[in-house]
Amino acid sequence: MSYSSRQSPLYRQPSSFFKRSQTVKAKFFLPGVAIAFSTSLALPAFAAQTVDLTILGTTDVHGNVFPTNYFDNKEINMGLAKLGTLIKHYRKENKNTLLVDSGDALQGSQLIYYANKYAPKKKNPLISAMNVLEYDAFALGNHEFNFGLQALGKARSEAKFPFLSANIFLNGTQKPAFQPYLIKEIGGVKVGIIAFSPPGIALWDRANVEGKLEFRDILKSAALYLPELRRKSDVVVALVHAGLGGKYGPAYEGYSASTGLPPENVGEELAKKFPIDVMLLGHTHQDYPQEMIGQAVAAQALKWGERIAVVKLKLEKKEKGWKILSKESKTEPTVGIRSDFEVVKATQEMHQSTQKYIRSAIAETSEGWAAKSADLEDTAIVDLVNEVQREVTKADLSAASIFNSTLTLPKGKISLSQIAALYPYENSLTAVRITGKQLKEYLECSACYYNSYSPGGEAVNPKMRAYNYDMVAGVDYSIDPRKPEGQRISGLLFKGKPVSEEQTFTLAVNSYRQQGGGGYEMLKGAPVVYNKEEGIRELLLDSLKKKGRIEQGDVFRKNWQLLVPLDRDSRKFL
Incomplete structure (x- = not known):
């Protein structure tokens, strides 16, 4: 799909500001004074000088520039091209506008994957788009490290805006690896912008950062820089690539406290402990139009460029600096918004190369593969996913679901888009350590x-979705639906021997399941032993490309069965 200049105008104006948001304003009163004056008479000396400031925030764009699903070429309301039109609209509305991003821009889409893997010498398309849109600052998220420090350094060198993080240090030193903060004057107002990154990068991207960078406690790092930044600034903006935690959710999500790493989601505590005026969050892929925490107005735009956060401040000039009179925020959707021509032009070549790449063959097979009855019997197509997960993590066991029961891989060439259909979700690969007792509970669930x-x-129970039915490779077991729930698993063996409750295993699972998603609470809190934030779909693609040819016999091993007869076509018991 290509985009022409005819698509650039904004044909749907953004919704009226703060229509549904809760507004919090400081009380301000100026008594009315009746004054007669001619056109040559100067304003009274006590007339207040005020400035309106707009701060636009994007986050978790994850490599999305074009509003396109590369796997089926369908239009989606997302991406920097659509955001660009909104950004220009707000800038036209108020020249005193800042544009920032709270992290995770440089990974996640096929566009950015192709650019890093197959066109590393060409300009990074996300940076090209952000340069066109004239970003003022960019906070480093965890996914910025996925392609390695060399790729990150290249992107940083191409950017016309600073990469910020106040809690990343050169290993074994007190020297920040990135600029901790920025002070920018706009409309006469000094705006201090500071950023924080999740400490979990040390675990998630260990192979890329170990011995080179340290990812320290967000709150302790804030104590190093925020008092100084507050003294130098009229307004303090914190770009926090982390969740709020506290009453909003757990402090630890992507890893456990047992790792020894500082907590991940500390946004609420950060806003309560330090004098922050505006907090723009990221990382959790949630949408927060407006939260008032401490003295800060906090907002977070939805993932992938589906929304943009818009913060408006009104300030009054005082003898010493500026006073904030009111602050309010919302998030604005990209639904119905046209793509910005300049963003499209800057990234079109890489976009077209990516589309060609998506349609390319990545491997061959001499037999057809089918997912039709993969939830009723052990099949090679699920084992393909499990074996790649085990190979990457070196785990004892692996669990996977079938997401698309209509999928077939026909004899002959296997295309990248077919594998994308096999694994359509943006899950990353993790591995946890569990006991035999937890394994039994997992299988019973x-x-x-x-x-x-x-x-x-x-x-099949209609109340349970197929994507929540996991098949585990690496152990042998049987399922007996004649028995009550919780007592259906029998013959549980590991390497031919019965599994004991005290025995421990490493289990490869997707990130959703690792956090207890789908009702698998027994995994929540299990020690994480592997997490590099690698997309499972991308790992499947890499594995097949490397092999070039794949046969069912390369991955299939029948290790589980149902102990009751059934008809696979009607999906009924016999």
Whole structure:
């Protein structure tokens, strides 16, 4: 799909400001004074000088420039091209506008994957788009490190705006690895912008950063820089690539406290402990139009460029600096917004190369693969995912679901888009350490996918989605729907020997499951032993490209079964 200059105008004006948001304003009163004066008479000396300041915030754009799903070429309301039109609209509305990003821009889409893997000498398309849009500052998120420090350094050198982080240091030193903060004067107002990155990068991207960088406690790092920044600034803006934590959610999500790393989601505590005026969050992919925490107005735009955060401040000039009279925020969607021509022009060549790449063959097979009954019997197509996960993590076991039961990989060439259909979600790969007791609980939870056995009855429980039915490779087991839920797993063996409750295993799972998603609470809090924030889909693609040819016999090993007869076509028990 290409984009022409005819698509650049904004044809839908953004919704009226703060229509549904809660507004918090400082009380301000100026008594009215009746004054008669001619056109040559100067304003009274006590007339207040005020400035309106707009701060625009994007986050978790994840490599999305074009509003395109590369796998099926469908239009989606997301990306920097659409955001660019909104950004220019708000700048036209108020010249005193700052544009910042709270991290995770440089990974996540096929565009940025192709650029880093297959066109590393060409300009980074995300940086090109951000340069066109004239960003003022960029906070480093965890995914900025996924392609390695060399790729990050290249992107940084191409950027016309600073990369910020106040809690990343050169290993073993007190020297910040990136600029901790920036002070920018706009409309006569000094705006201090500071950024924080998640400490979990030390675990998630260990291979890229170990021995080179340290990712320290956000709150302790804030204590080093925020008092100084407050003294130098009229307004303090914190770009926090982390969740709020506190009443909003757990402090630890992507890793556990047992790793020894500082907590991840500390936004609420940060805003309460330090004099921050504006907090723009990221990392959690949530949408927060406006939260008032401490003296800060906090906002977070939805992921992938689906929304932009818009903060408006009104300030009054005082004898010493400026006083904030009011602050309010919202998030604005990209629905119905045209793509910005300048952003499209700057990235079109890489976009077209990516589309060609998506349609390319990555491997071959001499037999057809089918997912039709993959949730009713052990199949090679699920084992393909499990074996790649085990190979990457070196885990004892691996768990995977079937996301698309209509998928087939026909005999012949396998295209990149077919593998994308096999694994359509943006899950990353993790591995946790569990006990034999937890493994049994895990399998029993999964076995609830089946109805209680009744001849002629439906085999699958309609209340449980297929993506929440996990099949585990690396152990042998049987499922008996004739037995009550919680007692259906039998014959559980590891390397031919019965599994004991005290035995421990490493289990490769996707990031959603690792956090207890889908009702798998027994995994929540399990020690994380592997997490490099690698997309499972990309790992599958890399594995198949490397092999060039894949046959079912390369990955398939029948290790689980249902102990009751059923008809796979009607999906009913016999």
